[in-house]
Amino acid sequence: MSTSPYADRPWLALYRDGQPTDVEPEFANLLDMVEDAVRRVPDQDAIRYFDGRISLAELDAAANALAAALQHRGFAVGDRLALFSQNHPSYVIGMLAAWKAGGVAVSVNPMYKQRELGHLLRDSGARALLCLDEVHAVAAEVLADSGHGVDIVITSSGRDFQTRNDPRVLPDREMTPLPHAVALLSLLTDHAHQEPVHVPAARPDDPAFLVYTSGTTGDPKGACLTHANLVLNARNYREWMELSSHDAILAIAPLFHITGLVGHGVLSLLLPAPLVLGHRFHPEVMVELVREHRPTFTVGAITAFTAMVGLPGVGPDDFASLTKVYSGGAPVAPTVADEVEAVLGSYVHNAYGLTETASITHLVPPHRRAPVDPDSGALSIGVPIPSVRARIVDASDQELPPGQVGELLIAGPQVAGGYWGRPDATATAFPHGELRTGDVGFMDADGWFYLVDRLKDMIIASGYKVWPREVEDVLYGHPAVREAAVVGVPDDYRGETVHAFVSLRPGAVATETELVAYCRERMAAYKYPRAIGFVDELPKTASGKILRRALRRGGGT
Incomplete structure (x- = not known):
């Protein structure tokens, strides 16, 4: 009997003995x-x-x-x-x-x-x-x-x-x-x-x-x-x-x-x-x-769905035809996923991929709901699709066992051969044809993958690692918060300190003191934000990702 974490899981029928099968393109071009x-x-x-x-x-x-x-x-x-x-x-x-x-x-x-x-x-x-x-x-x-x-x-x-x-x-x-x-x-x-x-x-x-x-x-x-x-x-x-x-x-x-x-x-x-x-x-x-x-x-992106379901007077009847809905391009907090589903009428399945992987490499299969990691509170990005080889590695590129956090590396026929005219950048990002995603996460014992954050977004506060997504997910649990983004800012004493930016729901009221206290009650002392800025809208890319780097340079819009 197979001891694979994928055994007896029908949504992974395209896997054999725990390994993704190779899928050949139907067309030559x-x-x-x-x-x-x-x-x-x-x-x-x-x-x-x-x-x-x-x-x-x-x-x-x-x-x-x-x-x-x-x-x-x-x-x-x-x-x-x-x-x-x-x-x-x-x-x-x-x-x-x-x-x-x-x-x-x-x-x-x-x-x-x-x-x-x-x-x-x-x-x-x-x-x-x-x-x-x-x-x-x-x-x-x-x-x-x-x-x-x-x-x-x-x-x-x-x-x-x-x-x-x-x-x-x-x-x-x-x-x-x-x-x-x-x-x-x-x-x-x-x-x-x-x-x-x-x-x-x-x-x-x-x-x-x-x-x-x-x-x-x-x-x-x-x-x-x-x-x-x-x-x-x-x-x-x-x-x-x-x-x-x-x-x-x-x-x-x-x-x-x-x-x-x-x-x-x-x-x-x-x-x-x-x-x-x-x-x-x-x-x-x-x-x-x-x-x-x-x-x-x-x-x-989940931000697109939140904008649609947040319109006055819309409800499940408006979206009745949309029975197959997926979110990709930006992380999803569990509370936000629940709120969107309540209005949309359909469960929003997570999906994950990058430009360099020609879109998806992981997703939550149809008729399944993404599990939530009990420790980090992260919503799973799903399981690898056929032909994807995904692994979590430490700083020495040694593969880590389930539950341990490291960088996500991906290989497979979806992965680009490199960057146009950039051999040095290609060698750095695609060593031996395997993409270094820059995303930090882990795989659980059942084969579900979770993202913690981006390597470059990690905050070091008093020597402790703080992942912005964890703080953001807590902020999303507050009834007044519509959107949240967390960045590290220089601090003479702590090295870096946690700074949050939030936009509030229409008609909602919340103070900085209230939101800081809300986070302080729900996470370790080194993690909660020391300052919170209020903005009308958080800066985003055209695909809906919140631009943390713009917030580091001076705030929202």
Whole structure:
């Protein structure tokens, strides 16, 4: 009889003798995957954007036209197309066109300013740029300088592909013109019914996407994700989240982020299933999209769900179609998970992954609830999915037994081969092909994994280690606290001291003295916060992660 911690656990049926089985990609590359979907159900909706609908056949034809237009302008095999866009149909058309022309797509955060965009274009060596009108001003500043290498510029409007404008996400604004740029819709008209010149089929290990890290240390680095990385992990979403072509996907996460790219964009084309886009995240708009399009699946940061369920007058009836809900990209406190479930009507399953792992590596399986560690109070991130080799190691990279805290290391076919043009950074982050995640956690005796915090966020107070997440989880238990973030600040006596930032629920009142006392009653003396700052909103990334580094630099917004 197997002594594996995974024995007799049916949700881990894809494991054999406690070891994850290798899963082969169904398709050699992403285009084979898309062509299979178009062949099977050409008239099915591929994208729903407000009141606009694009079928799989129409999406494929648009991507063919854009690929032909790119090639006509000199775009060649191996060239990079940067996508500077919100959750808009042009993003999906652009990535498909890049692959059809034999190139590589590059994700660009639409919140980037001149310095950040300039770095990304130079670092990726992008030949072409597709951008929305709302970021023209930033693009114009960058393109006016030499050294970026971009000689093909294509623009699109947020109003393209739909007729009903929502002023909350598509306000009227004066657009900065981009010299020598051509409109996407014009290219699709001029090259309608054309197909790109034949290029060699992409191999599984060929680059498909450069997805840039958030740049928490230094400039962002481009994780080089292959066709096999993306096809394989889209399949893992489908199999482990029990999805099919009968589902519809609500794109809560931004497509430029790894969760949105794989868990929304690539997944929708694999199933295939309609992808419901709403330009950018706005809680009221997202709820309206759920009511109108009745999506069944989504994955996003827990902060997105708390914003949606916190709207006045919403309840389980509004979200009745969303029966398969996952949270990734940011930690989840147990009390917050319970509060979201009460309004959403569905249990929010945890999922974990990184840019460098092409999204998910761990998740809470369907029909299961994540256990809560009795000592740390952490909610489990789930169990490893097939092909993932996950282990917890100490400072000497020696594997630790269940229950002991160390750094999480991950290997498997989902893991990127490294960073684009960064051999030194690749060698540091991917020793022997195994990713050092920088996340600290442990595995329990039943094989569930838990995260404690990020290595870089650990606070040393009077020689003791303090993990911000533990303090944050306690603060989330206070009825007045809506969001919380904890950082270490210099202290002459303690070295570092614990400082918390909180935003309160609408209409709630709490004092610093009250919250400090609340924490003091619930944790060791060296852990509780010595100071608490109140902010209206905590700073966040576009994917919903709270930016502790911004708080260290001077507070919230």
